[in-house]
Amino acid sequence: MTGINSTRNVTMQYDTEVITITLTANNGADMSGQIVTVNNETHTYSSPFSVKIPFGTDYSVSVNRKSGYISPAAVSYTANQKSRSVTLSYTYAPIGVYIYD
Numbered sequence: 001m002t003g004i005n006s007t008r009n010v011t012m013q014y015d016t017e018v019i020t021i022t023l024t025a026n027n028g029a030d031m032s033g034q035i036v037t038v039n040n041e042t043h044t045y046s047s048p049f050s051v052k053i054p055f056g057t058d059y060s061v062s063v064n065r066k067s068g069y070i071s072p073a074a075v076s077y078t079a080n081q082k083s084r085s086v087t088l089s090y091t092y093a094p095i096g097v098y099i100y101d
Contacts, residue, residue, distance in 0.1 A: 016052040017079035019086055021045075021061060025069065027092040035064040036088075053079040061086050069093060 021038070023031035023045050034045045039059045043049060053059050062074035069090040077084065 014055050014082050016054055017081055018050050018052055018083045019059075019061070019077075020048055020050045020083070022048040022085070022087045023063065023090070024087060025090040025092060029090075029092070031066075031090065034066060037062045037064075055079050061088065063088055063090075066090055068095060 019038070021036055021043075023034055023036065025031055032046045036043045036045050038051050038061050039053070039057075041051075043051070045063075057079045058076065059079065060074050060076040063071055065071050070093050071090060072088040075086060075088070077086075
């Protein structure tokens with residue numbers, strides 16, 4: 001069957017938003033082993049990974065503390081697009097006693 005001069009309007013709606021999560025540190029340290037929490041579901045970080053969130057759902061992404069670093073603040077979103085990249089960056093904060101003369 002062949003359609004000639006036919007027009008069809010199609011509406012698409014996404015069922016999920018795919019978020020890709022990346023952890024970094026301002027000193028380039030490897031963040032493998034850190035715990036990433038996405039809506040109360042934990043993941044052990046080893047490299048960027050993706051999670052599917054049902055469309056229209058409010059969700060948050062947070063990480064655990066790491067000794068010697070300031071942890072990034074949790075972020076919150078509503079799943080309302082096809083995909084999203086989330087990068088959380090730790091800040092290196094060496095602890096020590098400094099004496100100035």
